[in-house]
Amino acid sequence: MNRRLDDLLLQRGRLLERIAGQRDALRRDFAPLAAALGKIDVAVAGVRAGVNYLRRHALAASAVAGAFMLFKGKAALRWGARAFSLWKSWRVLQSTLLNLSGRSR
Numbered sequence: 001m002n003r004r005l006d007d008l009l010l011q012r013g014r015l016l017e018r019i020a021g022q023r024d025a026l027r028r029d030f031a032p033l034a035a036a037l038g039k040i041d042v043a044v045a046g047v048r049a050g051v052n053y054l055r056r057h058a059l060a061a062s063a064v065a066g067a068f069m070l071f072k073g074k075a076a077l078r079w080g081a082r083a084f085s086l087w088k089s090w091r092v093l094q095s096t097l098l099n100l101s102g103r104s105r
Helices: 002-029 031-056 058-070 073-100
Strands: none
Touching: 002 031, 031 058, 058 073
């Protein structure tokens, strides 16, 4: 009985070693796939964040889309650059005023 139990325990140990080796092989083989899926996950998260931003700022997105439909080509880019410059100036002014008043964001 003890000999049979010893054989079974030895067989179990060998099987556990074989399983561990197979797990390591799978981990090595699927590492490139995991890296690619990680990049895809980051891209999907970025798209979702963009969609959520557009949903929160629907009026601004509609105004930009309307401006691009109204103006064509270089004129749209010129107006976009002006709008961005105006927005950036506003942010700097707002930050400066907050710092002067002693509050921080």
